[in-house]
Amino acid sequence: MDFTYCEFPSTVSIDTFKAYFNLTDVKLPKVGDKSVDTIHIPSEDQEDQTNQAKSLRHLVLNAIVENWSELPLYRQLGRREDRNYLLSHLDAQLPLQLLSAHIREDFFWQRCYGHRWRSAPLQARGRERPWINIYMERHVQEFIENMPTGDYEQDGNVQVVLDICAAYINQLEISFLQPAPPTTDANDHIPLDYLLSNLPDLRQLRLSYSTKTVGCNYQMGCNQLTVRDILHLTKGLSQCHELRKFCLDKGCHHLTEMSLLHCAVGDAGIRCFLETCGKESFGTLTVLDLTNNKITEEGAYILSRTLRHVPLEKLVLRLNPIQSDGAAAIFNTLQVMPIKELDLGTCGITETITKLFMMLICQHTSLLEIDLSNNSLGEDFGKHLMKIISCNKVLERLDLRNTGLSLDMRRKFQDFLLKNVDRKKHEALKQKQRDKFKAMMQL
Numbered sequence: 001m002d003f004t005y006c007e008f009p010s011t012v013s014i015d016t017f018k019a020y021f022n023l024t025d026v027k028l029p030k031v032g033d034k035s036v037d038t039i040h041i042p043s044e045d046q047e048d049q050t051n052q053a054k055s056l057r058h059l060v061l062n063a064i065v066e067n068w069s070e071l072p073l074y075r076q077l078g079r080r081e082d083r084n085y086l087l088s089h090l091d092a093q094l095p096l097q098l099l100s101a102h103i104r105e106d107f108f109w110q111r112c113y114g115h116r117w118r119s120a121p122l123q124a125r126g127r128e129r130p131w132i133n134i135y136m137e138r139h140v141q142e143f144i145e146n147m148p149t150g151d152y153e154q155d156g157n158v159q160v161v162l163d164i165c166a167a168y169i170n171q172l173e174i175s176f177l178q179p180a181p182p183t184t185d186a187n188d189h190i191p192l193d194y195l196l197s198n199l200p201d202l203r204q205l206r207l208s209y210s211t212k213t214v215g216c217n218y219q220m221g222c223n224q225l226t227v228r229d230i231l232h233l234t235k236g237l238s239q240c241h242e243l244r245k246f247c248l249d250k251g252c253h254h255l256t257e258m259s260l261l262h263c264a265v266g267d268a269g270i271r272c273f274l275e276t277c278g279k280e281s282f283g284t285l286t287v288l289d290l291t292n293n294k295i296t297e298e299g300a301y302i303l304s305r306t307l308r309h310v311p312l313e314k315l316v317l318r319l320n321p322i323q324s325d326g327a328a329a330i331f332n333t334l335q336v337m338p339i340k341e342l343d344l345g346t347c348g349i350t351e352t353i354t355k356l357f358m359m360l361i362c363q364h365t366s367l368l369e370i371d372l373s374n375n376s377l378g379e380d381f382g383k384h385l386m387k388i389i390s391c392n393k394v395l396e397r398l399d400l401r402n403t404g405l406s407l408d409m410r411r412k413f414q415d416f417l418l419k420n421v422d423r424k425k426h427e428a429l430k431q432k433q434r435d436k437f438k439a440m441m442q443l
Contacts (some may be wrong), residue, residue, distance in 0.1 A: 010122075020169075024114075057082075061082060064086065065086060072098060072102045074086060079229075085416075087111075092111060092112040092115040092116070096164055097164050100165075100168075104132055106227055108131075109132040110131045113134060116135075117138065133170055136169060137165075137169055137171055141172065141173060141174060144190070147178060147190055148178050149190050152191065154194050162195065166200070169202055170201055170204070171202075171203065171409055172204070172206070174208060176187040176210050177210075178190070187226055189226075190226045192207075192233055194236070196236030200241070203244045204243075204244060204245040204246075205246050205247070205250065206246075206249070230257065234259050237260065242244050246273055255282070255284060256284050256286060257287040258288055259287075260289070261290075263293065264294050265294070266294045266295065267295060267296055271302050274302060274303075274306045282306070282307070282440040283310075285310050285311070288312060288315055289304075291318045291319055292319035293320055295317065297325040297326035299326070300327070300329045305335075306332055308336060310337070311337070313338055315339060315341070317330070317344055318343045318371070319342070321347065321348045321349065322349075322350040323349065324349050324352045324353045327353050331359075331360050334367075339366060340366055341367075344372055345372065350375070351380060354384055357385075361388060362388055362391045365394055367394060370399070372398075372399065372400055373401040374401070374402045374403070377400070377405065378403075378404040379405060379406065381405060382409045382410075385414075386409065391418060396420055396424075397417060400413065400416060
């Protein structure tokens with residue numbers, strides 16, 4: 001039997017083929033990367049193989065391969081052998097949009113991955129995840145990492161990549177970002193809000209704002225995460241509804257404010273986030289806003305341990321079901337913080353927190369604003385608070401709306417807090433006058 005033009009399936013290794021056929025008797029053409037050129041074949045057999053005319057079938061298939069960009073036939077090929085031949089010979093450098101629109105087979109996209117990233121090891125992930133996903137994720141990674149800040153076009157180059165790749169992106173790892181041009185005043189990186197918002201199936205994200213190479217664009221602070229970067233990142237994350245794992249690599253050594261609003265990160269997400277960043281990333285953090293992230297009492301415990309030695313001045317946990325146990329953990333941590341504003345509105349807190357809250361009011365010397373609105377605290381909570389509120393000379397605002405306290409009781413609290421405000425204004429005015437008088441005496 002003549003096997004000259006009998007294509008074996010692309011998924012069958014050449015070693016398997018060699019186990020069943022004697023290559024000295026079988027004439028086998030080179031099929032993509034499954035070549036048998038390295039195997040010794042007698043010279044007369046090589047000459048016969050070279051001089052033998054190709055079949056009409058192969059002439060047609062070669063014509064399809066050569067003209068595939070104009071006429072992309074694949075599903076129209078009925079025989080599996082013809083499709084295998086096409087997948088083995090098709091140019092892996094054809095436009096990505098054209099290839100992804102017609103071909104999904106793992107073998108082809110694994111071949112494309114190996115052809116484009118020869119130095120990168122082929123990871124054994126094809127069976128768990130389609131190779132087209134792996135290829136697209138690497139393509140988007142390179143697109144983001146290599147884009148200069150000045151070349152970013154949301155409705156141009158970004159939209160083109162999203163149209164091709166977005167449906168296949170489940171995991172994304174950004175190892176570095178290009179620095180801003182030295183002619184700009186800020187060190188902002190490319191905004192990630194639009195790109196992340198349009199990756200509907202993104203489940204894992206690992207991100208670093210560090211810089212791998214800077215060249216002539218080097219300037220002080222190009223490795224730092226800016227306020228504008230944070231705003232764009234949080235806006236994008238808020239639309240990643242399928243996100244399960246988020247890691248922000250170290251490098252935020254000058255971070256002062258962080259807001260993750262309505263991102264639904266949950267307890268597991270907040271644990272991974274805090275463990276990844278580490279204490280060195282929060283050494284300068286003063287504002288943390290985690291509004292509506294599905295954080296329970298477990299997440300509150302994690303936060304209390306991590307933030308214990310952070311110089312936090314404002315903490316917002318609004319719309320998170322941390323309940324009374326979670327609030328107790330937070331209250332305990334606040335004792336060693338220079339906290340000024342605390343928002344625990346709509347957190348499922350009940351009157352069981354009464355004793356700890358009274359201790360907080362009596363002992364803390366920097367809290368200016370507290371929001372406990374929309375929690376079931378009850379009249380007894382208000383009565384206990386009425387007894388000790390006079391001990392606090394610092395608090396200026398206490399929101400107790402929809403907590404079960406009467407309007408008359410809340411007005412009494414408001415009147416007392418206004419006295420605190422007026423007294424501090426008066427003391428500030430007197431201090432200003434003393435400083436002015438002292439300055440005049442030194443002249």
